[in-house]
Each structure stands twice: as C-alpha cells, then as structure tokens.
Amino acid sequence: MKSLIRGALLIIIAAAVLMIVNAQLAKSGAQAGGNTLTVYNWGEYIDPDLIKQFEKETGINVIYETFDSNEGMMGKIEQGGTSYDITVPSEYMVEMMRKKDLLIPLDYSKIPNMKNIDPYFEDLPFDPKNKYSIPYFWGTLGIAYNPSLLEGQTFESWDDVWDPSLKQEVVLVDSAREVIGMGLNSLGYSLNSTDPRELREATDKLKTLSPNIKAVIGDEVTQMMMNNEAAVSLIWSGQAADMMSENEDITYVVPEEGSNLWFDNIVIPRTVKNIDGAYKFIDFMLRPEVAAQNADYVGYSTPNLKALDFMDPEVTSDERYYPDEEARGHLEVYKDLGLEMLGFYNELFLEFKMDMK
C-alpha cells in the first residue's frame, strides 16, 4: 500500500520535475548576469569568427541560439521566460511583433554605425523610421536553374515556368506566400493581394502548372539542385547563392514582372536582459568591415553601403544579388496580411498541392 502511494507521489513529482526542467530550459540564457549576450538568429547566419572577435573586444560572452522559422521564434519570445537580447525576424514578422508589443524601440544615439546603412533600405513600410529594426540582410525570390540540364530555356518572365517543355522539371519551395505569390506575379497582381478573386485566379493558374512540377519541398531543394536532381526551382536568392557555390552550372534570375524583396532585421526583443551589450553588438555588426566579412560568409546581400567597398567587386556588381534601382522598382516587400488572410493563402496552397497529381 505504501509503495502505491509512493508510486502516485512519484508520478506527481515526475510531472513537477518536468515542469521545472521546462522552465529552466526556457530561460537557458538566464545565467546571463552582466556579461553575457544571448543572440537568437537563423542557423548559419553569422560568421562565427565575428562572434569571437566581438567577445575579445568587449569581454562579453555570446550565447548563440538558432531558430528555423519566424513563427517558432516569435512563439518563444511571446511565451517569456527566455532572455534573448537580439533576434533577427523577417520584415512581416517585425510588423507582427511590433503590433504585439514584443520589440523595444532603438536608441540610435547608441548605434552610430547606422550611418553606414544604404538610405534605400531605411524607413520601409514595415517599420517606419526604423523605430524597432535595422536591416541585417536582404534578398529576392526568383528562379534558380541549370542551363546544362535544359534545352536553352530562359526565365525572363514568370510565364516561362509554364513552358510545356519543362515537364516534371520544376521544384517549388513548400511555402504558401511564395508559391501563391508566383501566381500573383505572373498575372501582374500585387504580392500583398487580399482580393479573393485575384487569389482564386492565381490558384487556378498555378493548377495548370502541375504537369511541370516535380515536387514541393523544403530546404532539400538546395541539395537537389546541387546534385543535378532538379533543373528549375523557385527559391530565395541566398539559397540560390549556396547552390551556385557548389554547382557552377546553376544560375539565378528574377523574372521581369517583379518578385518579392525580403529583409531580415536585427531587433531587440522585450526579453532583453543585457541592453548595453545588445547595442554594442548591433553597432559592431554595422561596421563596414564586419558587415562585409559577414556577407562574404553568409552569401546574402548586405544593406550596408560602406561594406560594399570591402567586398569583391565581382559580387557587388552582380545584378542577381545587387539589382540596380530600376530592377528593384519591380520588387515588392511582404506586408503582414493578418492571420485570417494567411490562413486563406494556406488553404489555397493546400488546394493547389492536392490538385498536383
């Protein structure tokens, strides 16, 4: 009988211990104290040498944690119990976090290196006057293709993807706004369309693409393109850069109708513990030499104008990564459309995927 009570107690204790462990894990960076800085960033999104350099210069110990989706990152910040000092959301997520009051307004007197940022990338609609965020990297969405596997097809227009000769050749990223966005772009509609009629039209057009589609997958796209398994893919410029560094046959293009222009941005979330350290880190990352070295390592485009002088001119003059102002005019930044609309996009995307047999 006693052993049974013990058994019951054991389960209650186990549950309690699990809860405590969970709480402890959640505040992982919390041993923080004065001299640590917890950076919460995408994987492979910073040159590790720069973290070492920052630690050496300032004596601040950096804890680097990674996430793989904006939504997952926001979830952890919203829950609280964490002590992230810096994080790097995409533009629509900055908007969402701002609305949820999860960000701290930046004090620019502590970030003198802000002057290095290209004014073109300042004061964007998702964060007027850069009150909460500073662009970290930017890029586009376009088509990576391998001419050696194709018979001379080019992709000046989105409609070229519908070419009947590309049967079973096209790989799409498994992401609703990107794929529905391709349909919208090809019809000349806005990427931020909330008009059900336009979205329906885009979905119907995408359904006619199904004979050309090989698969709709996630990050595996990069590997497949590198290994010549796929010839054409809808992909972000940074991943296209990864492909090209491994497989020289591949090239990347943004079709002329326009596409998505995206930004990942440094912000200080509400969970911050070491705010001085956070400012030091931001200012450090905005130094031209540092930003240049980081861009070299990561392979995405830097919004740091001064940094371009420290980089290989072959890269910075490459229209695929640094399109000129005219080409940029066709690009559109995602707006936060609200959860209802995001749900509608995803339902259409599901419908499109189910139609793809």
Place this chain on the structure above:
Amino acid sequence: MVRRMKTNRTNFRLPLVPYSLWIILFVIAPIGLIVYYSFFDLGGNFTLSNYSNFFTSVYLQLTVSSFWYAFLITFFSLLIAYPTAYFLTKLKHKQLWLLLIIIPSWINLLLKTYAFIGLMGLYGPINAALEAFGIGKHQILFTDFSFVFVSVYIFIPFMILPIFNALDKLNPALIDASRDLGANAWTTFTRVIWPLTLNGVKSGIQVVFIPALSLFMITRLIAGNRVITLGTAIEQQFLVTQNWGMGSTIAVFLILFMVVILLLTTANERGMAGSGKKR
C-alpha cells in the same frame, strides 16, 4: 469481518491511483486540450466554424486521400508481412531472424527517409542499376510508388511482429489434424491457420493503419507533397498559419477515425471468439 472487507476494498482501489493519475495527466488532459482548442477561432472566440470548415471540399478530399494511402500502405504491408512471418516461424533460429527484421526499426525514421532520397535519386544506385540493365533512368522519387514503398518499408516490422506471435503460438497439432482429416494446404490455410491468426493480423492492421493516416514528413521528403494527408494539414495549421483551432479540429477528427477503426477491429474479434466458444 466487516473491517477486513473494507481494507480489501481499499487495497483493490489503491493500485488504480498511479494508473489513473498517469492516464489523467498524459492521456485525458492532452485530448481534452485538443477538443477545447478546436472550439476557438483565430481571435479566441468560441465557435463551431472549425467543424463546419472541415466539411468543405478541401478537407473532405484530404480525408479520402489519407484513407486511400493508409489503406494501400496497410494492404501491401500485410501482403509482405504475412508470408514473411509464416516462413520465419519455420526457421531454426527464428528469434534471431526476427531480431534482424526488427533492427531497422531502431534507426531514426528521419535518417531512413533521407537514405531513401539518396537511393531513389536520379543519380542514385537504383537508377544506376536500372541503367545497367538497359531500362534507363526513371523518376522514382516524388511518385506515389516511392511514397507507398518507403512507408511500407517503415511499417513492415510492426506488421510482422503481431502476426509472427500469433503464428508462433499456433498449435502445430491443429495443422496436422486438419491434414489428417483430408484438407489440402489451401483449405488448411483458409479454415485453420488464417482464422486462428486473425487477431495478430488485426493488431498489425491497427498499428500500421492508424499511424499511416497521419504520416506527414514522408509526404514531403519522399512524395514531394504530391501526397497530402491530414497530418500535413495539421502541421501547416500549427506551424505556419498558427490556427490552433483548425489544427485541433483536424486532430479531433483523426482521433474519431482512429476510435472507429479500433472499434471495428476489436468488435469483430470479440464476436469471433464468442461464437467460437459456443460451437
């Protein structure tokens, strides 16, 4: 006397405490939460719209296709597992052979799936072999075939185990008796072996069909999202659209489907055993 009975009763109830605690904390509470969430919309208002939304063409089609693929996977698993289990019981070192079949299930599912991506790729060994035989390259990955093949491969050990146990417990004297009474091999199988191992087959079907209904990772990695199941939809609702209400609603239906399958398979079982005894 009275006192003794009382202690007996408490003795009888006490063992239930740890189990009921376990079930309340880790079974009933999570299911309760899922049901609870399924009644709320994005704005956190009470609603039944998630349920009416489920009965739109998109989700009904999803349900049908989930069931169809789960059926295919279960069918082929059974087709391969039954003879395999049968021959295993005939072998000398059957436990060793069984172990060899079980071992692959110790390897992480994701790793096995990634291995298949390599194997089935355009430049993978399967296509190299096809080419060597003069058949030529084929797109194997991202087809219905690859999806069913990989899923069957993953589920087979779970189908073999219960069938093997049922066959192993089968009294060989019954088969001898059937033969002595003049039944040929086929009749012996259909009238004696199959009915007596049906319970093993049923538990095999349960452990394969139910998880196969909600497969989601393989649908993307191996089928390239050409196969969409209810699992895919749940993943999307929770991780992308953050619509926990709709995600929970799909999960509630999935639970209901599973209950129905369990009832169907176990109800028959009881009926069989009962009628068997009467005769």
